[in-house]
Amino acid sequence: MEEALLDGRTLKHVAVREYVRDLLAGQAPGSPAPSERELVQRFGVARMTVRQALDTLVSEGLLERIPGRGTFVARPKRMPSAITGFTEEMQRRGMLAESQTLLARREQAGPGVARALSLTEGDAVLHWRRLRRGDGVPVCVEDAYLNEVLLPGFLQGGMPTSLYDALAARGLRPTWAEDSIAADVAMAEEAALLEVATGAVVLRHSRRGLVGDKTVEVSRSVYRADRFTLWVQLGAEG
Amino acid sequence: MEEALLDGRTLKHVAVREYVRDLLAGQAPGSPAPSERELVQRFGVARMTVRQALDTLVSEGLLERIPGRGTFVARPKRMPSAITGFTEEMQRRGMLAESQTLLARREQAGPGVARALSLTEGDAVLHWRRLRRGDGVPVCVEDAYLNEVLLPGFLQGGMPTSLYDALAARGLRPTWAEDSIAADVAMAEEAALLEVATGAVVLRHSRRGLVGDKTVEVSRSVYRADRFTLWVQLGAEG
DNA sequence: TAGTGGTCTAGACCACGAA
DNA sequence: TCGTGGTCTAGACCACTAA
Numbered sequence: 157m158e159e160a161l162l163d164g165r166t167l168k169h170v171a172v173r174e175y176v177r178d179l180l181a182g183q184a185p186g187s188p189a190p191s192e193r194e195l196v197q198r199f200g201v202a203r204m205t206v207r208q209a210l211d212t213l214v215s216e217g218l219l220e221r222i223p224g225r226g227t228f229v230a231r232p233k234r235m236p237s238a239i240t241g242f243t244e245e246m247q248r249r250g251m252l253a254e255s256q257t258l259l260a261r262r263e264q265a266g267p268g269v270a271r272a273l274s275l276t277e278g279d280a281v282l283h284w285r286r287l288r289r290g291d292g293v294p295v296c297v298e299d300a301y302l303n304e305v306l307l308p309g310f311l312q313g314g315m316p317t318s319l320y321d322a323l324a325a326r327g328l329r330p331t332w333a334e335d336s337i338a339a340d341v342a343m344a345e346e347a348a349l350l351e352v353a354t355g356a357v358v359l360r361h362s363r364r365g366l367v368g369d370k371t372v373e374v375s376r377s378v379y380r381a382d383r384f385t386l387w388v389q390l391g392a393e394g
Numbered sequence: 395m396e397e398a399l400l401d402g403r404t405l406k407h408v409a410v411r412e413y414v415r416d417l418l419a420g421q422a423p424g425s426p427a428p429s430e431r432e433l434v435q436r437f438g439v440a441r442m443t444v445r446q447a448l449d450t451l452v453s454e455g456l457l458e459r460i461p462g463r464g465t466f467v468a469r470p471k472r473m474p475s476a477i478t479g480f481t482e483e484m485q486r487r488g489m490l491a492e493s494q495t496l497l498a499r500r501e502q503a504g505p506g507v508a509r510a511l512s513l514t515e516g517d518a519v520l521h522w523r524r525l526r527r528g529d530g531v532p533v534c535v536e537d538a539y540l541n542e543v544l545l546p547g548f549l550q551g552g553m554p555t556s557l558y559d560a561l562a563a564r565g566l567r568p569t570w571a572e573d574s575i576a577a578d579v580a581m582a583e584e585a586a587l588l589e590v591a592t593g594a595v596v597l598r599h600s601r602r603g604l605v606g607d608k609t610v611e612v613s614r615s616v617y618r619a620d621r622f623t624l625w626v627q628l629g630a631e632g
Numbered sequence: 633t634a635g636t637g638g639t640c641t642a643g644a645c646c647a648c649g650a651a
Numbered sequence: 652t653c654g655t656g657g658t659c660t661a662g663a664c665c666a667c668t669a670a
Contacts, residue, residue: 224667339577339619462648
């Protein structure tokens with residue numbers, strides 16, 4: 157029976173690991189995993205091999221070992237804030253996210269954008285300006301600048317609703333972000349778009365989004381202070 | 395010579411691990427670690443034991459294994475924002491942090507603070523209000539509410555400069571934080587303390603700080619918008 | 633007492649990188 | 652060719668938990 161589980165091509169600890177992962181998929185926290193010796197019997201491998209498989213699942217946070225008791229499905233750990241965009245943020249709050257493209261074109265990078273994208277001033281960048289609504293009310297004006305070299309043909313074929321979905325489809329969703337958040341007042345143009353008075357209080361949010369060492373996105377957003385509060389979770393342990 | 399390194403009380407993989415950690419402390423990224431077989435010889439242990447020791451250091455991010463080459467000091471990974479307080483934040487910016495205690499007393503928890511600290515309304519909490527300066531200029535008014543049960547005698551013996559240092563000394567430095575950030579205008583009392591006009595733009599920052607499952611700190615800070623921008627790094631990969 | 637995970641041994645063969 | 656880390660074996664003894 158063991159032969160059905162080991163095909164000779166897959167590494168044994170990987171086979172055991174994926175077997176256990178499938179077995180416990182969807183199981184409630186606290187559900188017991190097979191014991192190490194049971195997996196040794198089932199797969200006909202050494203115990204160290206089973207431990208190597210389980211070690212991986214423990215470090216992933218899927219399993220939890222309790223000496224003298226056994227191995228169990230761990231309760232999900234608290235996770236720090238993911239790197240999300242407006243669309244996901246609104247969905248998380250149960251609000252309807254809408255976007256109206258005000259501008260989508262190639263431009264020459266100004267000094268600030270060029271530095272943030274690790275380009276030279278005057279290099280071509282994609283500039284995408286949107287008015288973003290939550291439940292129909294203007295919430296935010298966002299200017300996103302994208303590295304054109306990484307996104308050939310991005311402006312063709314219609315703009316997507318979610319920038320991060322579009323980046324993810326190209327394997328370029330940021331895995332690292334450097335954000336700055338400040339309070340300020342709205343300039344005339346911003347105020348008109350956000351349907352507030354010039355000088356109304358706003359929250360300014362800038363982001364530099366990287367995947368690996370490459371900056372793919374620089375954005376500057378201005379939020380109506382009366383319609384938006386930023387939430388951030390920090391830390392790892394739970 | 396091996397006997398000098400193993401005292402029989404310490405677990406062997408721990409002895410090997412700490413030997414390697416000390417050996418490589420302060421070494422530049424890319425510096426080679428002893429090979430696994432070299433450590434086997436030096437400590438007279440099995441190779442699996444050495445691998446267990448090195449596995450820990452690899453998962454800590456200190457070491458990096460390169461198959462066929464060896465094991466090396468890893469370059470430091472980018473880390474998400476730590477959970478810091480005002481003092482550390484100012485130091486990070488190269489500014490002098492000063493604090494003036496406006497209030498430090500036991501109070502009965504109001505509904506919001508009680509809920510955030512997982513207490514019952516009316517339970518005793520420690521309330522610490524400070525005016526915080528950076529390079530001598532008022533930057534922030536912070537109200538911190540602390541769970542008195544976790545911090546017996548905290549108000550005696552003089553207030554520390556850094557709340558987070560004081561919590562760390564008790565093993566209660568938050569490992570998880572839930573923050574909210576919003577733009578607003580200063581109320582009269584805040585404006586007077588911050589030396590701005592009533593109605594001036596401010597950044598409001600609330601935090602719930604936990605260690606494990608216990609909430610140890612709830613704070614509400616109001617920052618002068620012209621003196622403070624918040625910075626956050628998100629993500630894990632580098 | 634029986635079962636669990638934690639630690640440890642003394643080997644083995646492999647793919648890969650550098651010389 | 653030689654050294655490296657990656658994988659794997661077939662056992663062993665320990666402390667701890669639960670019945």
